Amino acid sequence: MSDPTTIRRLYGRRSGHKLRQGQAALVEELLPAIGVPDEGPLGAAVLFGGDRSLHFEIGFGSGEHLAYRADLLPDHGFIGCEPFLNGVVGALQHVRDQHLTNVRLHMGDALEILERLPDASLRFVYLLHPDPWPKARHAKRRMVNHGPLDLIAAKLQPGGEFRLGTDDPTYCRWSMMIMNQRPDFEWLAEKAEDFLVRPGGWPETRYEAKARRKGHEVWYFRYRRAAMNEEIRVRP
Ligand SMILES: C[S@@+](CC[C@H](N)C(=O)[O-])C[C@H]1O[C@@H](n2cnc3c(N)ncnc32)[C@H](O)[C@@H]1O
Known part of the structure; x- marks a missing residue:
């Protein structure tokens, strides 16, 4: 397994415009109530009280x-991670307004x-x-790299799905190259529409x-996590 820590320094913005009072209250009150615990092993029972x-x-x-997926599948559990405070506020508003x-x-x-x-343990990873980290010298910062992908592969169930979307042509080509090297993921596209048109x-x-x-343009990639003993043909 290669080293997932290559991405470990968090790059990018952590906060943007100042929060309004109601937004700050959401962060203070709702976030602790639905936050992932700071320590210890995690799983469906710890997070949602059952399988x-x-x-x-x-x-x-x-x-x-x-929020859309959580609303669509109310019996499933959704874990979302985002370092950008204003984004977290957006998600908290969805959770509150959609009663998720x-x-x-x-x-x-x-x-x-x-x-x-x-x-x-995971059925889907999004x-x-x-x-995009478009400069070649920043390519190691891209989430689509073997370190993070090893971790995603380990946590997905066999048959689980990894969904990746991008509108960046460099990232698109890069992802296809990296994913193509992986025997543990099967690209589910059979024809061009399967990655050019947003799936249901x-x-x-x-x-x-x-x-x-x-x-x-936007590209939509769906990969199935192969079973441990299954061999996916890796293209040269
Ligand atoms: C270009 S934005 C896309 C946001 C969202 N997925 C969408 O499609 O609207 C990329 C997001 O990834 C977040 N991000 C970057 N590194 C991350 C990390 N290590 N863990 C979680 N989120 C991260 C950034 O804060 C940013 O909000």
Whole structure:
């Protein structure tokens, strides 16, 4: 297993505009109530009080996708991680307004939380529009790298799904190259529409809407975690 710590320094913004009073109150009151505990092993029982399918979103932005999925699948448990305070506030507003009881949030690094989950415990992992780090010398900071992917692979159940979306052509090519090297993930696309058209149950985030308004194309990748003894052909 390669070293997942290559991403460990958290890059990017932690906070933006000052919070209004109501937003600050959400952070003080609702976040502790639905926050992922700071220490100890995690799992469905610890987080949701019983067995259920678990979904994990890395860098949920303002939480539109997380809230949509949690609303769609009320019997499943959703864990979202995002270091950007104003984004966390957005997710808290969704949780409050949509009366979601199946969401747990962590304000910080997703990989720290992933590490504390049992192996093979997740049904879905979502990584939507990860920070692109377009310069080649920053490529190691990209979430799509073998270190973080080893961790994601370990935590996904066999047959579980990893969803990746990007509007960045460099990131798209990079991800295809890296994912192509992995025998533990099977790309589920059979034809071009499968990654050019948004799949059902995959709502548009605010970030994506903005990208489309700028004329960007968006690519949607779905990968199935292979079973341990299954061999996926790796292309040269
Ligand atoms: C370009 S934004 C996309 C946000 C959202 N996924 C969307 O599609 O609207 C990338 C997000 O990833 C978050 N991020 C970066 N590194 C992270 C990490 N190690 N763990 C969790 N989130 C991270 C950033 O704070 C940022 O909000």
